[in-house]
Amino acid sequence: MPHTRSWLPGDRDADVCIVGAGYTGLWTAYYLTRADPSLRITVLEARFAGFGASGRNGGWLSGLVPGDRHAMAREHGRDSVLAWQRALNESVDEVTDVAAREGIDAGIVKGGTLQIARNPAQAKRLAAELAEEREWGNEGLQELTTAEAAQRIRFDGVAAAYHTPHCARIQPASLARGLADVVEGLGVQIYEQTPVTEIAAGRATTKRGTVRAPIVLRATEGFTAGLPGLKRRWLPMNSSMIATEPIGPDVWESIGWDGRETVGDMAHGFFYAQRTADDRIAIGGRSVPYRYASRTDVDGKVPERTIRHLSAVLHDVLPQVRDVPIAHGWCGVLAVPRDWSAGIDLDRSTGLGWAGGYVGHGVTATNLAARTLADLVLKEKTPRTDLPWVGHRSKTWEPEPLRWLGVRSLYVAYKLADRHESGGRATTSPIAAVADLITGRP
Template sequence: MGPPPELRPPLPGSVSCDVAIVGAGFTGLWTAYYLSLLDPSLRVVVLESAYAGFGASGRNGGWCSALLPSSLPALARRHGRSAAIAFQQAMNATVDEVGRVCAAENIACDFHKGGTVSVARSPAQLSRASATVSSYASFGFDEVSLLSAGDASSRLGATSVLGGVFTPHCAAIQPAALVRGLASVVAARGVSLYEGTPVTSLRPGAAVTPFGTVRAEVVVRATEGYTAGLPGYRRAVAPVYSLMVATPPLPESTWDAIGLADRETFTDFRHLIIYGQRTADGRLAFGGRGAPYHFGSSVSPSFDREPSVFTALRETLGALFPVLGPVAEISHAWGGPLGVTRDWTASVGLDRASGLAWAGGYVGDGVGTSNLAGRTLADLILGVSSDLVELPWVGHRSRSWEPEPLRWLGINAALRATASADAAEARTGRAARRADLIHRLVSG
C-alpha cells in the first residue's frame, strides 16, 4: 500500500461554491472530474476527513469490474428487462471508460483488462457457475462464458477445479495509485480539494466542518462506508469490513503453477466472497469477507486488522495454491469498510428541492460503479439529458437498516451462517439451502 501521502491543506474557512462534494474517494473524485470537464467554470469543492483515497477507494482488491450488487433478474423484476440490460451495458462500457481516462490523464495505476475467471471447486459451485452463465445469456450477454475444468485450470491453477466462468468485463488496477492520480488530475483542473477536513453535518445548501461551512447550490454525499458517521444517516448504509493480504513478489516458476497469465482477477463460487489479482509487480493480492460487523455501524482504524481473518486468508491461499505452502507467506495485510444498503442495491440521485445529491451502496463493487456514478451525478447536477440519468438506479431509495441491536445480531448471524453454508457444501458437495435463505433475509 505504501505510506500515506502528504496531506493537502484543510479548508481555510467558510466558503461558497457551486457544488460541494463530501468525500474524496472514487465517487467524489469522479464526480468532480466530470463536472470540471462538462463545465470548467463551475466552482467545485471536495472535502475529505483524512486524505484522498483513505477509505475503500485506496484499499480494495483492485477490480475495476462491471459487477452490480443486484442481479440482472432482480433488476428486471423491479424495473423491466430493457432497463436491466441498459444498466449492464453501461457498466460494461464503464470498465473501458476508466481505462480511457487513465490513458488520457497519464494515471499510472497498472490498468490491465484481463477479465475475471471464477472457478467452481465443488458440484454445488459448478451448478451456480452454470446458472450464472445461463442468466447472462438470457439477457443477451453471451460473452460471459462457461469454462470446462481444463480451460478454467489453464487460467487459474487452483485445486479441485471442476469448471468456471470467464467474463472479459474487468480490469486489474492498483487502486491507491488510481485514486491518488485522479485526485491530482482533479486538483490540476481547478477543483478545490481540502484534506484533513471532516464534515460534521449536512443540510440543504451546506456542509459543516470544524473549520467553517461550505455553502453550495448542490451538496453531494459520497461517503460510502463512512456514511453512518453523519448525523441522520446512522441506518442508511452498514459498514461491513473486507480484509486483504498480499504476498511478496513471486518467482515466475510459482506463477507458472498459479496461472493468471493475462492478469485476470479471480474468485470462486463459494458464498463468503473471496477475490484476488496478480499485481503488476508479481504479488498475489487476496481478500475476503468474514470480519465482524461492529455495533452501531462503528468504524475505527483498529477494525482494519482482524488476525483470525488474516490467518484464514493465508490458509485459503494455501488451500487454493499448494505451491504457496499450507499457510501462504504474506508481506502486507490491511482492511477497511465497504458500504452495504439494506436492499443490497446501489443508487445515485439528486433531490432538486433540497439540493442534496448522493451515490453509493456499492457492496464492494465500487471501483467501476463509482465512475458511472460520477458521470451520472455530473449529468444530474448540470441538467444534462442523457441515457445515464435514465438508468434504473437513479433516484432509488433503499430502506433503512434495522435499529440496534437487531442490526448487529442480524448481520453477524448472516456472516456466520454464510461461512457455515460453505463448510457444509465442502463436506457434502451439495448446495446449502440456508445460503439462499440468508440472502433473501439480508437483501430483502
C-alpha cells in the first residue's frame, strides 16, 4: 500500500494549484519546480497519488500518439504531426532518464513492442499499420516472420508480426509513487484524501478548504466527468487487467520473452501485455468499457466475468501458462474525448489550464503534456507549445442514453467482428468498419 499523506488542513494560497496527483499532475509539478524552485505549488488529490489510471495501466511507456494523426495533419499540417510523433518517441527516453536521475525504481526495460496478428484479416491490418507508422516517421520498425516472432516470444497461432523500439516496460504504480515522493522532496505540497468539488478562476474548492492560486490546472483524466459542468467533456473508459502468479523458469524457457517487450494484438477487442519485473504476465483489455452516466469503477474492483475473459485470452495465446493461477485482477479509468484526440490548454484570461484525454496512450504522453503545460505556465515559447494538441478542444459527448448505447454498440460490434474474422476471412469485417465510422474512432 502507498504511504498516505495528510489532507488539506484548511484554506491555502499558492502560485500554482494542480488538481489530480496522477502522471499529468505530478510531472507538471516536477517540471515547474525544477524550472523555478521559488514557485509555491499545491497538488490536490481525491484519494492518493497514482490512484487512477496512472497506477493501474498496462505499463507501456510508448510513443503511441493519443489522437488522430490524419485529422491533426489536415488542421495543422503534416510537419506539425511529425514533430508531435518525434516528441513522443523522445519522451520515452525522457521518462527513463528522469527515473534514473531521481532514483525512481519503476522496473523500466526498453524492449520495444511486439505487435502480433493471429488471422489473415488481422495480418492485413498489421501490414497497413506498419506502413502507416513508417509514414509518420517512426524509424527502426522491423517486420518479422513468424519464426522471428517466435524467437522473441512463442505465442500460439501468430500469422504476422512487427517490432517497434519505441516503448519500454514499466511498473506503473512504482513510477507514480516514486514521482510523488520526488516532487514532495522538492517542496511541492501534495494533499491526499481531498476531493475537489469545483474548479474556478483563481481557486480550487474542496470540503476541507479552498486553495487560491492565479493558475489552476486540471489533471483529472478519467475522473473529469465528476466535476461540475464537465459531465460530457470526456468519456471515462474502463480498462481491466489481470496478473498471474510469478512464473517459474521452466515455463519461461518454453515461452521466451527475454527481451521484456510489451505485446499487443490486432484484434478489434485488442489485448496488451507485459512480462513484469517479478516474472508474472500482466494482460489487459476492454471487457466492460463504459458504465452508464459516466460512472467509474469502485476502487479498481473488476467483475469476475472480466477476469474469466482475460484469462481465456491469455490461455489462448500462451497455452503454456494454463496451469499458472491468476493472482490479481483490477481495472482503471481513462479519458476519451469525442474525437479520440487529447488536448492541452491554458487560458491566460482566467488562469485555468488542463491536459488529458489520452485515449489509453497516456503513460508517455502525460510527460510531454506536463512539460508543455509547464512551458505555458512559465510563458515560454518552445517547440512543444507549437505541437498540434496545444489548444485542441473536442466537442462534447452525446447525452445519455445515446452515449451508453453508442459505446456499448461499438464494443459489441467489435466482438462480433473478431468472431467474424476468426473464421479465416482475408479482410477486416465490415461490422468493425461500420462501427468505426459511426463512432468517429480513428
